[in-house]
Amino acid sequence: MPPRPRFARGSGELDLSLDTGPEWTRVLAALSELDATAGDRVARRLREAALPVVGQVKSNALRLPALRGKHTGLRARVAEGVTVQPRLAPVAGLRIITTMREPDEAALPRGLDTRGGWRHPLYGDRRHWFRNPGYSWFREPIMDARPLFDRAAAEAIEEEVNRAARAGTRMGGLL
Numbered sequence: 001m002p003p004r005p006r007f008a009r010g011s012g013e014l015d016l017s018l019d020t021g022p023e024w025t026r027v028l029a030a031l032s033e034l035d036a037t038a039g040d041r042v043a044r045r046l047r048e049a050a051l052p053v054v055g056q057v058k059s060n061a062l063r064l065p066a067l068r069g070k071h072t073g074l075r076a077r078v079a080e081g082v083t084v085q086p087r088l089a090p091v092a093g094l095r096i097i098t099t100m101r102e103p104d105e106a107a108l109p110r111g112l113d114t115r116g117g118w119r120h121p122l123y124g125d126r127r128h129w130f131r132n133p134g135y136s137w138f139r140e141p142i143m144d145a146r147p148l149f150d151r152a153a154a155e156a157i158e159e160e161v162n163r164a165a166r167a168g169t170r171m172g173g174l175l
Contacts, residue, residue: 014109016142019093020153028092031160038163042156043086049152050084050094053145057096058082060137064112067130072123077101078109082138092157094149096142113138 031038061079081099098109111118117134121127 014098014113014138016096016139017087017093018096018142018146018149019091020150020157022091024153024157025089025092027157027161028088031157031164032088034164034167035160038160039088042092042153042160043088045152045156045159046086046094046149047084049149050086050096053142053148054082054084054096056141057138060135060141061109061112064135064137074105074108077105078112081109092153098138109138 028039028042031042058079061082062075064075064078066075077100078098081101083097083099085095085097087093087095100106100108108118111120111132112134113136114134115136117132119129119131122130
């Protein structure tokens with residue numbers, strides 16, 4: 001299933017979900033019934049697989065162009081807010097999200113990642129408005145890394161299935 005870019009409810013924050021699909025979720029649920037720590041191990045592997053692309057996305061945010069090289073710290077705040085959350089239910093996968101400390105800045109990561117850009121007062125001066133171009137610093141790099149996430153999920157779940165098989169467990173007919 002392709003990644004589903006979506007916005008967090010009630011805000012402009014970016015939220016990109018990479019779901020594995022219902023079949024892997026069923027296998028993972030069966031594994032978790034046999035071994036309560038199986039889900040934790042899979043989640044840890046998914047998170048580890050996402051860390052390089054999260055690092056790339058943060059670096060992309062820091063390299064976004066600034067007007068005449070003048071910086072206000074916005075890019076650093078955007079980069080700081082990128083996090084990864086492995087999910088095991090209702091569907092196994094990953095969420096990579098942005099958050100901003102200040103509520104009035106919540107929509108900035110989305111504006112910076114939208115090709116159409118965004119409009120804002122120039123350095124807070126509401127008499128002078130400026131249109132910033134958008135760049136694909138968040139969604140495209142994550143979607144490009146989708147095969148990496150799929151491989152990591154498959155390997156992590158396969159490892160847990162093999163662990164259950166070595167323990168002699170049948171997993172309710174899934175093995």
